[in-house]
Amino acid sequence: MRKTLDCTGLQCPLPVAKTSMALRRLEPGDELEVVCTDPGSLSDIPTLAEDLGHTVVSATDEGDRQVFVIRVAG
Amino acid sequence: MTIADRRPDTSLGGDPALRRYEDVTELLPSVRQPTPLVRVRRTLPEGGAEVWLKLEWLNPFGSVKDRAAAAMLEGLERRVGLGGRRIVEASSGNTAIALAALAAVRGVPVTIAIPDGVPEEKQTLLRMLGAEVWPTPDDLCPIDHPKDGAIAxxxxxxxxDPAFVTTDQYANLDNVRAHYETTGPEIWRQTEGRIRVFLAGFGTCGTITGVGRYLKERDPTIRVVGVEPEPGHRLPGLKSFAEAKEPEILDRSVVDDVVVVSDEDAYRRTLELHRREGLLVGPSTGAVVHAASVLDAPGALAVAISPDSSMKYLSWFGELVADDGNPSVFDEEER
Incomplete structure (x- = not known):
């Protein structure tokens, strides 16, 4: 299953907190796409995902937004 | 007689003299209805200060924070109104619980960012009161404030969301006003002006600033003592300024001394207060009483704030006393 979490317009650390809660509600193997507009997320979101043992499939900086895909560890 | 048989006009009506109240908010403290002062008689060494604890856990929502929450909510209502609003606050639990209860009475939703290390009891109470709860690691936003993740x-x-308003207890002057207008005058009146030393923990610093200011205006020679935990402490509600930012509302000019207390001393004192005084106090009271025990103030009348009771920390104390109080079952066991 793939879910998208819209964190556009949100400031640090709310995207990190929301991503952390979202990851807890997913099953192993699920993918979470996180869309942010806070440049700080480029370091914060991958760090959070790796600290929690999940895999960062992609982290893309599109200039005005940042998109991450995280696979939940199983 | 069944409930259905009762006439609709038989309401008793409130009567504080009979301790009968129309609404739970009428139980909030005031100079006319102060929280009790109880002397600590058995746990402190002879020849030291005469210490009286102000039992703030006998407030309706269980802590000293009832005062700040009521004043801050009233301030918000006056300044921006509460209709259509949602309240957000960072709290280690007690402010959140009081806010959630007071907001519930008014039908206002509450969102709380709570440090994820606080006892489960507090989080459960918040959920029972209908609050939205965000358990937050202290280091959630380490670049900004290393230990203030919930505040960030x-x-x-x-x-x-523009619907959100915050009580922002670390910067809200209503937090100080609550203590300047209620706690301070209560203590002055209850001690008949004989108080010489006042002790309170450093947390949001609303209590020490508000009470300290009131007492210093009455008598500038009253000594105001702040109690601070060590870095890395486990004393909810207290802040070590070696690791956390000093709140904007702290007025250092009313603080004469600071005593730093270890977790070990605070927890040991908390158990002593249970076992020798029958006082069901929380860990921060242990810290404040320990600070009072090391003061060089022989015979001085000291008032210390007891912010909350042990009831919201039972899961923690359960670990601490798991091996205590078990009956001996073998003859050879020492009693």
Whole structure:
């Protein structure tokens, strides 16, 4: 299953907190796409995902937004 | 007689003299209805200060924070109104619980960013009161404030939706006003102006600033003592300024001394207060009483704030006393 979490317009650390809660509600193997507009997320979101043992499939900086895909560890 | 048989006009009506109240908010403290002062008689060494504890856990929502929450909510209502609003606050639990209860009475939703290390009891109470709860690691936003993750999260939740308003207890002058207008005058009146030393923990610093200011205006020679935990402490509600930012509302000019207390001393004192005084106090009271025990103030009348009771920390104390109080079952066991 793939879910998208819209964190556009949100400031640090709310995207990190929301991503952390979202990851807890997913099953192993699920993918979470996180869309942010806070440049700080480029370091914060991958760090959070790796600290929690999940895999960062992609982290893309599109200039005005940042998109991450995280696979939940199983 | 069944309930259905009762006439609708038989309401008793409130009567504080009979301790009968129309609404739970009428139980909030005031100079006319102060929280009790109880002397600590058995746990402190002879020849030291005469210490009286102000039992703030006998407030309706269980802590000293009832005062700040009521004043801050009243301030918000006056300044911006509460209709259609949602309240967000960072709290280690007690402010949140009081706010959630007071907001519930008014039908206002509450969102709380709470440090994820606080006892489960507090989080459960918040959920029971209908609050939205965000358990937050202290290091959630390490670049900004290394140990203030909940404060940083509350700020970003506030910015996420214009319906949010915050009581912002670390910067809200209503927090100080609550203590300047109630706790301070209560203590002055209850001690008949004989108080010489006042002790309170450093947390949001509303209590020490508000009470300290009131007492210093009455008598500038009253000594005001702040109690601070060690870095890395486990004393909810207290802040070590070696690791956390000093709140904007702290007025250092009313603080004469600071005593730093270890977790070990605070927890040992908390158990002593249970076992020798029958006082069901929380860990921060242990810290404040320990600070009082090391003061060089022989015979001085000291008042210390007891912010909350042990009831919201039972899961923690359960670990601490798991091996105590078990009956001996073998003859050879020492009693």
């Amino acid at each position: 999260l509350a700020r970003s939740i506030l910015a996420s």
